[in-house]
Amino acid sequence: MSTAVFKPRPDQMGDNNEKKTSYLTAGFNIRSWLLTVDHKRIAILYLLSLTFFFFLGGMFAVLIRLELITPAGDLMQAETYNKMFTMHGVVMVFFFLIPSIPAVFGNFLVPLMIGAKDLAFPRINLLSWYLFMFGGMLGFAAIIFGGVDTGWTFYTPYSSTYANSNVILAALGAFFAGFSSILTGLNFIATIHKMRAPGMTWFRMPLFIWAHYATSIIQILGTPVVAITIILVALERLFHIGIFDPKLGGDPILFQHLFWFYSHPAVYIMILPSMGVISEVITCFSKKKIFGYEFIAFSSLGIAVLGFLVWGHHMYTSGQSIYVSLVFSVLTFLVAIPSAIKVFNWTATLYKGSVSYDAPMLYAIGFIGLFTIGGLTGVFLATLGVNVHVHDTYFIVAHFHYIMVGGAIMGYMAALHFWWPKITGRLYPEVWARVASFVIFFGFHLTFFPQFIVGYLGMPRRYHAYPEEFQIWNILSSAGASILGLGYLIPLIYFIWSLKYGERASANPWNAKGLEWEKADSPPTQFNFDKTPIVDQEVYDY
Amino acid sequence: MSTKETALQHHFENLDQQFEASTLGMWAFLVQEILFFGGLFAGYIVYRNWYPEAFHLGSEHLDVFLGTVNTAVLICSSLTMAMAVHWAQKGDKNKIITFLVLTFILGAVFLGIKAVEYSHKFHAGLLPGDGFIWHGEHGDQVRIFYSFYFVMTGMHALHMIIGAGILIHLIVQAGKDRYDANYFTPVELFGLYWHFVDIIWIFLFPLLYLLGRH
Amino acid sequence: MSQHVIPTRVYYTIFLALMVLTSLTVWAAFQDFGAFNNVVAMGIACTKATLVVLYFMHVRYSSKVTWLFVITGIIFLFILFTILMGDYLTRGWQVLPQSW
């Protein structure tokens, strides 16, 4: 790579060469946002859309929890309830969590962290946001026109033959969101390979970048399979082509294979970026080099690769061959090891550090705790004998909420708080942020811990009404959910507040290491750096 | 300004970096495509293994002659595309255009033949769906064969149609002198895409047309 | 741009090879090699695909990263095929009750 000094072309320079324009002030009309190819502005577009989808999904969660306070199905019809959890799952997974960190923070930070002026394909980046929005609109239309009731897993033949809700719309929504995700991954891969600043060797890259690299691999290798599967389901519904229809000789279990071939790796799309965030936050707030850099970096790749070999652990009771179940089980245990490595290394990083408790750090520590619990219960599920009992019960629901809400969203919150000053140039009120993190942490446990118990007791998931003996745990859970919901509202308020009233942030408010802090302004200028940075330091050189 | 300068996008250091990044991006896209078609191939393998007889029966009703001709046409178009890239590397504008146009024509011929085949199948009632007609055994299973036939070749044809659209764009751009020996990235990338589509057909042809012959 | 320019002669050779292989596969389809019918057909198809990838798509002259990408794609495809078929081929082996 050459070390040429970057000279903006005349037409790209701000009107005033002395006073540098930040990316936020580079243009104010709608067009400068909707047609922007600046990765940072696209990140903001994503941030806004994802926030909307998160609260939409959360609204469905609130309705679910309200219904489940009493054992009888009294608040809504069974059909409505089924639509609630389906749309909750679909919105949260496809329209919030899968894009979440990559599309917002990955977009914003990947170029900044490796010293590039933008992602490799800025226009494709914008296209991916439009695809996402188009998918989101289709999904939203599916909701408006009466909803879907297949569960987020779209199992055939229910989805392909029996359901009479808006399956096709929702499925197409997921399809387009999927393509957006593929394009994001593709962009990251090309960028990370080819656009690192001089001196930014692979092993000087922040772990956030490694995590995104691994995530991109999954996005590229996994998403297309589910995309074609979704098309087949749509065709099955429209024309009865027979591929998933047992009445015509099709095999419904084939759908499950193809679905999980993507959707298991997809859970790592959700968690790996969070793990990348945690590595950044932990090092910064303990002022330490990360413990075992290579191990964390390679464990990301390990998770990405091994993650493709274990999809059948969702199908132990489905009637697949018990011998493949065996293989899937052993491989699932293997994929737990790289996660274990990460958890231990983060813990070790704190040792002899200089640990402070700013809000991002609180979320990061929360992440480690909750991810550990969620992950360890994942190990329960991977165990053949135990899985048979807990499969499709609330034990599963608890497991994945611990990882997705407790893990992935904690990571998302940590990222929001950590990079908020960089993104907006403003500081948020620290006290409120700490309070919110405790409310969320407490509400979270109250919501989801009881679900482990009620799940092992045998309460099946996707139940609109349930036997009375399970009620006590459900009441606790619903109580927790209301605290949790409140907890998410607090940050929404103070973040918006800070945009206008927050203190102005310096370029590096946390004294963190990394190009985005040390070489770029808060908020960064339109082209990130005045001149291409040259990296001569090791990573996390605290 | 020369092509070289206008072609360099602001966020790259130089044309080499831009070219390498674009090619890599294209390869990543093709890997994605492999798995996209891979899902279909996986399903195909499963059912072929389950219902070998029905798949043979279904395959016998495809037209090997047209299939073979189409394979040849597609390979020719791959050659012309490779030549287009070759002349782009050398910066010969007229030859680029000639070979791109040839590629386009061959692609169109392929799609034309495909359309003829489709209409035969359509009139014979072999379009999977409620109107599917099969006089013989294993009707439902043969329907699954035809579902794969139509979805796989349909997805392939869709890729060809998109490719044809891009070809037109490339021809126009080449006409405007946008490509020279220093900058021909779009031609190169499109070449990769076109060859990939060819490879898919290389597999579809024996899997769909030839399996019931002996 | 720095890129290996392949002489047209190579392209014509590959083209010829592809055409020959196409005729071969059509011919082979009408012969009966018993259990090897599929092996022959797929073998020829893979050869053809490899030629296209190596020469028409220049992978033979490309960087290691390109190789890595191509191979990764293929490996993951085979992961999908193998494990999937692993299910279908061993489903019949269910430990069946011998109660009769």
Place this chain on the structure above:
Amino acid sequence: MFKEFKFFPEQASTLAGEVDLLFYFLIAVSVFFSSLIFFLIYVFAVRYRRRSEDEKPQQIPGMLKLELAWSIIPLILTMIVFVWGATIYFDSYTPPKDAMEVYVVGKQWMWHIQHPTGQREINELHIPVNQPVKLTMATEDVIHSFYVPAFRVKKDVVPGRYTTMWFEATKTGEFHLFCAEYCGTKHSAMIGKVVVQEPAAYQDWLSGGTQNEPLEVIGEKKFQQFACQTCHADKPNSRGPSLVGIFGESIKLQNGQSVVVDEEYIRESVLEPNSKVAAGYKPVMPTFKGQVSEVSLLQITAYIKSLAKGGSN
């Protein structure tokens, strides 16, 4: 209400204890690792809290031995769990020879259960205690899943084929039966109970029902109703093979391969008659797809099974 503050479900089958034991082991492992991690984080966070802004902590890049230790120890533990879990799983898939057979058909949104003696019940399953029971299950529509938490067993019921499961109840009483796979609007109403009785009480129940014709007899009627016997007559030169004594045997097929005649094969032969034709016969049998329900199919199967035990028609 406090009576309901239960943490663990009742153990009512031979399997339940085994599953719970492994579950406790997993809890122990998890509690150990999570406490370890929480404890360390707590200690480090407190002991090394930032005291001044310009502190310069000592940098530690990593340590190979530690990395190996915390990769290998969990690996070993998980492999133990794997083998343990796999053993239980395989046991739960191998029904004992003397298992009593019951047929289950799921459909939106009820469980239809048939006993070999001909009793039928909806959403209830009566079984005797201390007796292994094997279920052969089919569904008329979508995927369902037969789940009895107190027995720790669950198995999906998949359209287009049979699935089987077995258990042995160790306690009398009534236990929840749930449909665990989402199957549409009334998924949560597709519930019922398993009634485990003392053998004597069970016999009483058996003789109390209204319909007391054994399953094979009903099956025989269906066999005649669909006119199966016109071809499958047990005499030479019939158009179809005789079905007497073939169940459980291996027979030769037209294409030279051979298959064991089991439930699945019978099912396939009725619905897709010409995919596996017995050697020496022509593929002339019409399909009964769409005409015969899963319930009748199981009855016919029971009849054919009974022919294996020396019965004849």
